[in-house]
Amino acid sequence: MLYKVLQVKKLTSGIYLFKLQAPQIARKARAGQFIILRIDQEGERIPLTIADWDVEEGSITIVFMAVGTTTCSLSRLKPGDAVADLAGPLGHPTEIERFGTVVCVAGGFAIAVIRPIIRSLKQAGNRIVTIVGVRNKDLMFWEKELRQDSDELIITTDDGSYQRKGLVTEPLKEILDSGEPISRVIAIGPTAMMKFTSLTTRPYAVKTIVSLNPIMVDGTGMCGCCRVSVGDETKFACVEGPEFDGHLVDWDEFMSRQTTYLDQEKYSYQCTAGEQQGHRS
Amino acid sequence: MKERPVSRTAIPRQSARQRRHNFDEVALGYTAQMAVAEATRCLQCKKAKCIDGCPVGIDIPGFIKAITEENFAAAVNILKSDNVLPGICGRVCPQETQCEQLCILDKKGESVAIGRLERFVADWERMQNSPVFAVPGAAPSGKKVAVVGAGPAGLTAAADLARMGHGVTVFESLHTPGGVLKYGIPDFRLPSAIVDEEVNNVKNLGVDIELNTVIGKTETVDELLGRFDAVFLGTGAGLPLFMHIPGENLSGVYSANEFLTRVNLMHAYQFPTYHTPVKTGKRVAVIGGGNVAMDAARAALRLGADKVYVIYRRSEAEMPARREEVENAVEEGIEFVFLANPIRFLGDEKRNLTGVECIRMKLGEPDSSGRRRPVPQDGSQFQMELDVAIVALGTTPNPLISRSTPGLEVNRWGTLVCDETTGRTTRPGVWAGGDVVTGSATVISAMGAARKAARDIDDYLKGSAGPDQVWRENQAGNDRNH
Ligand SMILES: Cc1cc2nc3c(=O)[nH]c(=O)nc-3n(C[C@H](O)[C@H](O)[C@H](O)COP(=O)(O)OP(=O)(O)OC[C@H]3O[C@@H](n4cnc5c(N)ncnc54)[C@H](O)[C@@H]3O)c2cc1C
Numbered sequence: 001m002l003y004k005v006l007q008v009k010k011l012t013s014g015i016y017l018f019k020l021q022a023p024q025i026a027r028k029a030r031a032g033q034f035i036i037l038r039i040d041q042e043g044e045r046i047p048l049t050i051a052d053w054d055v056e057e058g059s060i061t062i063v064f065m066a067v068g069t070t071t072c073s074l075s076r077l078k079p080g081d082a083v084a085d086l087a088g089p090l091g092h093p094t095e096i097e098r099f100g101t102v103v104c105v106a107g108g109f110a111i112a113v114i115r116p117i118i119r120s121l122k123q124a125g126n127r128i129v130t131i132v133g134v135r136n137k138d139l140m141f142w143e144k145e146l147r148q149d150s151d152e153l154i155i156t157t158d159d160g161s162y163q164r165k166g167l168v169t170e171p172l173k174e175i176l177d178s179g180e181p182i183s184r185v186i187a188i189g190p191t192a193m194m195k196f197t198s199l200t201t202r203p204y205a206v207k208t209i210v211s212l213n214p215i216m217v218d219g220t221g222m223c224g225c226c227r228v229s230v231g232d233e234t235k236f237a238c239v240e241g242p243e244f245d246g247h248l249v250d251w252d253e254f255m256s257r258q259t260t261y262l263d264q265e266k267y268s269y270q271c272t273a274g275e276q277q278g279h280r281s
Numbered sequence: 282m283k284e285r286p287v288s289r290t291a292i293p294r295q296s297a298r299q300r301r302h303n304f305d306e307v308a309l310g311y312t313a314q315m316a317v318a319e320a321t322r323c324l325q326c327k328k329a330k331c332i333d334g335c336p337v338g339i340d341i342p343g344f345i346k347a348i349t350e351e352n353f354a355a356a357v358n359i360l361k362s363d364n365v366l367p368g369i370c371g372r373v374c375p376q377e378t379q380c381e382q383l384c385i386l387d388k389k390g391e392s393v394a395i396g397r398l399e400r401f402v403a404d405w406e407r408m409q410n411s412p413v414f415a416v417p418g419a420a421p422s423g424k425k426v427a428v429v430g431a432g433p434a435g436l437t438a439a440a441d442l443a444r445m446g447h448g449v450t451v452f453e454s455l456h457t458p459g460g461v462l463k464y465g466i467p468d469f470r471l472p473s474a475i476v477d478e479e480v481n482n483v484k485n486l487g488v489d490i491e492l493n494t495v496i497g498k499t500e501t502v503d504e505l506l507g508r509f510d511a512v513f514l515g516t517g518a519g520l521p522l523f524m525h526i527p528g529e530n531l532s533g534v535y536s537a538n539e540f541l542t543r544v545n546l547m548h549a550y551q552f553p554t555y556h557t558p559v560k561t562g563k564r565v566a567v568i569g570g571g572n573v574a575m576d577a578a579r580a581a582l583r584l585g586a587d588k589v590y591v592i593y594r595r596s597e598a599e600m601p602a603r604r605e606e607v608e609n610a611v612e613e614g615i616e617f618v619f620l621a622n623p624i625r626f627l628g629d630e631k632r633n634l635t636g637v638e639c640i641r642m643k644l645g646e647p648d649s650s651g652r653r654r655p656v657p658q659d660g661s662q663f664q665m666e667l668d669v670a671i672v673a674l675g676t677t678p679n680p681l682i683s684r685s686t687p688g689l690e691v692n693r694w695g696t697l698v699c700d701e702t703t704g705r706t707t708r709p710g711v712w713a714g715g716d717v718v719t720g721s722a723t724v725i726s727a728m729g730a731a732r733k734a735a736r737d738i739d740d741y742l743k744g745s746a747g748p749d750q751v752w753r754e755n756q757a758g759n760d761r762n763h
């Protein structure tokens with residue numbers, strides 16, 4: 001079976017939205033879960049969050065950043081093309097309850113993948129404050145959509161080219177200092193952002209959930225590649241996560257494991273670079 | 282009448298020097314002439330003991346006789362009526378503890394080389410232009426069975442059930458069928474192409490295989506029971522065990538499952554043509570003493586390591602790995618560190634693995650398994666420098682299915698509670714067999730269990746057995762006991 005690409009959209013520089021035909025996964029998908037995808041016979045299996053799904057159409061949406069061999073090849077597919085393999089939905093869904101006020105922090109591709117979480121939390125009756133961090137104005141997308149789903153939206157840019165200049169942790173700290181009771185913080189995006197969000201909330205003892213993105217192979221608990229130290233325990237992120245308590249994650253170890261294949265990734269990217277140039281339109 | 286050689290016919294192999302550098306098969310297989318010569322050694326015993334040693338009950342003297350008559354097609358048909366995966370079994374079964382151990386000639390230390398003959402017959406069939414196996418199946422029954430897992434257990438159950446006339450769909454979570462045969466056992470022992478071929482033979486019996494379907498996630502067992510008349514679970518023991526010692530999550534420490542999956546299933550040894558990388562260290566240590574440890578060590582060597590160590594806490598005599606594979610490993614230059622156990626992994630400031638600290642062990646009194654228990658010796662710590670460490674301490678069943686299926690009981694090792702003779706689990710309509718029931722065992726024992734379950738499923742679907750009744754009584758008994 002092939003999994004057809006139904007729709008392709010470039011959201012901003014380097015970030016793409018794909019709609020894929022996957023009726024079985026759409027039927028089961030919940031906010032916070034992910035899929036494993038392999039483009040072709042030579043391809044690597046990579047995990048991507050389910051950013052949206054449509055049971056009737058039998059489709060799921062993924063939003064990804066083109067950072068290396070697989071994601072760059074993926075970005076070159078067109079509607080009508082297909083990927084060889086797609087498995088899911090994997091991992092635990094995000095815990096959705098009526099918590100009170102929830103601050104959702106996102107950056108990069110996660111601006112998109114945090115949306116179903118925000119939506120579900122909103123439906124459950126929470127007040128949602130969303131903080132989005134991007135490097136500059138051009139990298140921002142879906143502002144209207146996020147504003148619609150959140151009670152409050154704060155945007156920060158590293159260079160000050162749009163709205164607040166600075167990092168997501170600054171408005172986060174102000175909210176924590178403001179005295180408004182915050183029931184929980186959820187952070188998704190680049191590892192550094194999740195780490196510093198956790199460090200920011202720790203002194204306030206506000207429960208902070210991060211959606212970890214370790215390197216994975218099978219995504220079903222069979223290899224242990226995705227293991228992370230959480231508190232005193234070793235957890236397999238693909239089956240016991242991907243969401244964990246950010247205050248308990250051993251971030252240094254996590255980041256070291258994420259960079260295990262840096263040299264090979266660069267080499268692999270160079271090897272496919274020639275091929276890429278030919279296709280780029 | 283041909284002359285009967287006294288000694289086993291040797292099997293040609295790649296030299297150790299050569300094979301250290303490639304993933305090609307080590308043993309090369311018999312020629313037709315060698316096979317016939319070896320087959321003539323069989324005494325054609327009336328009460329053939331060898332069959333008792335075969336978990337799927339192959340008519341061993343029958344197929345060997347056909348070889349002596351050079352009627353290889355007949356040999357294929359005899360073999361395949363009982364074993365759908367002969368090319369695989371001929372290569373990886375531990376015949377020395379099964380059929381060959383019971384062979385009457387084994388008393389003289391020269392049993393018939395049953396495994397090599399099995400392999401020869403399977404390889405001969407593969408060389409033919411069209412399939413040879415032509416034993417007709419039963420008429421369609423109109424019943425549907427879901428098989429979960431496309432490893433040896435699932436494939437065997439699927440083949441048997443299809444030939445009994447049932448409609449069979451296999452659900453497999455990975456992108457390729459084969460289970461451990463595909464992701465665990467390396468090409469130099471079992472070429473991937475052979476697995477593909479034998480899986481295809483199963484498909485040709487009318488079996489559908491749906492890949493990328495994680496039961497427990499994509500669909501639950503309960504949902505399968507709504508669509509199918511019976512469910513067979515052959516999901517294996519895929520969850521790797523770790524030691525839980527400091528430093529085990531450093532970058533550079535692998536489970537054997539991850540290392541072998543990257544190398545075999547994902548073809549990391551052909552990186553960058555295939556895109557999945559694996560860390561290829563100069564100094565590699567594998568921890569464990571089983572077949573999995575041997576496979577990991579030999580794969581690491583072929584990836585270009587200068588030094589590969591196997592660290593095992595007991596002595597050579599207690600190693601559970603097959604003799605033949607240990608000898609192969611030694612020939613290839615793998616070094617063994619016996620009576621030593623890691624107590625922590627060492628890393629640099631960037632949390633990359635740099636070494637391991639071990640403690641020396643001494644063998645004490647025998648434990649419950651009958652093997653002498655290793656006891657650490659105080660003050661005997663020593664360190665080894667390493668780039669890569671591979672933990673091969675065994676696996677248990679993945680809890681994905683048991684946790685998502687009400688009524689499916691597991692025991693304290695995580696294996697499914699199951700009736701040994703029928704394969705029935707504690708959940709009505711659900712059977713199981715293979716590693717998910719026994720814990721990590723062998724290909725052929727998984728196949729044997731699957732055959733028994735398939736027979737019971739067939740009886741159940743035909744209504745000639747009353748497992749429903751049995752299940753109900755069990756249930757009632759349990760309720761009463763609670
Ligand atoms: C549960 C989960 C959900 C994810 N969801 C998304 C998503 O929705 N959108 C998205 O763009 N990405 C997501 N990721 C990250 C995505 O899987 C990686 O970006 C992808 O594997 C990179 O593959 P590549 O071959 O293109 O790049 P590679 O050449 O493999 O790597 C390029 C760069 O990406 C980093 N990288 C490699 N693998 C990962 C990884 N698994 N996680 C993070 N960084 C990695 C490398 O360190 C390197 O810097 C998710 C990861 C996980 C574990």
Ligand SMILES: Cc1cc2nc3c(=O)[nH]c(=O)nc-3n(C[C@H](O)[C@H](O)[C@H](O)COP(=O)(O)OP(=O)(O)OC[C@H]3O[C@@H](n4cnc5c(N)ncnc54)[C@H](O)[C@@H]3O)c2cc1C
Pocket residue numbers: 373374375429430431432433434435452453454455458459460461462465466467494495496497515516517518519541572573576679681682714715716717721722723724725727
């Ligand atoms: C490295 C290694 C070397 C070995 N060498 C030998 C040897 O030389 N000789 C020998 O006899 N034995 C050997 N073994 C043991 C042997 O491979 C196993 O005993 C045998 O494969 C068990 O078969 P199985 O069908 O029960 O399980 P597996 O082979 O484990 O197959 C289970 C299948 O189920 C799939 N699955 C699991 N969960 C799900 C789910 N939730 N939904 C859908 N699919 C699922 C898995 O992906 C897998 O494909 C070795 C094992 C390893 C790891």
Ligand code: SF4
Pocket residue numbers: 322323324325326329330331332341342383384385386393395
């Ligand atoms: S026991 Fe040995 S000699 Fe006798 S039939 Fe079996 S293989 Fe032949």
Ligand code: FES
Pocket residue numbers: 215216217218219220221222223224225226227236237238239
């Ligand atoms: S990715 Fe293999 S166990 Fe999680």
